[in-house]
Amino acid sequence: MAALPHRGGLLAAVGLGLVVAVVLLAVTSYYWVQIPFVKFTLQAGECKWGPPLAGVYLSGRLRLVDRCRTVSGTVDCLKVEPDGDIHLRLRLDPQFVGLLKPANSIQVCADQPGPHLVVEIIPQRPQGILFRTNNADAGGFIDPRTPAPGDHITASGPYVIDTNILHRVLYQGRAAENWAEIHPAWAISVDRPAQPGQPNQFGPEFGETQ
Structure with missing residues (x-):
């Protein structure tokens, strides 16, 4: 009879160990495990399960600062890039500058010369040959709808620094690397739609002058 308390304590310790193991496994899975064939539809303010940069090609060029950040601001212009990404130039609300x-x-x-945060929507599916790994299917999420120029939006995704040194070449020697981005954008909600007829005046790039 004297051994029963010891056995009960042992069972309790084993049970606690199992609970801790399950919690650690869940946390590890949340941050690092991609669930095959599962794609999440996210709302602004929500964070995606799994590796934050899954679906981004050459993700090593991006320095992860925050795996999930939500920001808001006005889309002043947007452009489709050669890799299939849609670049939104977001004029941030004051609390996010x-x-x-x-x-x-x-x-x-062109009509808003102040600095913008880059918000990137990656393609939903593989495109072409060079950028086939650049797609939201591989990232395990459904792309948000592309907002219109002038829309005020809330966007969620990894907050990263794009360290690509080639930007300095493209911008003719200007210190163009290390800009901040939300990349990829997991969720975007339009809080205040643009007025009809809002122009899309993408600013100068690749060394052009304003």
């Missing part, structure tokens, strides 16, 4: 880096000063729109 601290996320901008010096290199964001070159991310401008």
Whole structure:
């Protein structure tokens, strides 16, 4: 009879260990495990399960600062890039301007020359040959709808620094690398639609002058 309390304590310890193991497994899975064939539809303010940069090609060029950040602002212009990404240049609301880096000063729109945060919507499916790994299917999520220029939006996704040194070449020697982005955008909601007829005036790039 004297051994029963000891056995009960042992069972309790084993049970606690199992609970801790399950919690650790769940946390690890949330951050690092991609669930095959599962794609999440996310709302602004929600974070995606699994590796935050899944679905981004050459993700090593992006320095992860925050695996899930939500921001808001006005889309002043947008453009489809050769890799299939849609670049939104977002004029941040005042509470988020601290996320901008010096290199964001070159991310401008023709009618809004101030710095913008880049928000990138990656293609839903593989495109072409060079950028086949660049797609939301591989990332395990459904792309958000592309907002219109002038829309005020809330966007969620990984907050990263794009360290690609080739940007300095493309912008003719300007310190263009290390700008801040939400990349990829997991969710975007339009809080206030643009007025009809809002122009899309993407700013100068690749060394052009304003």
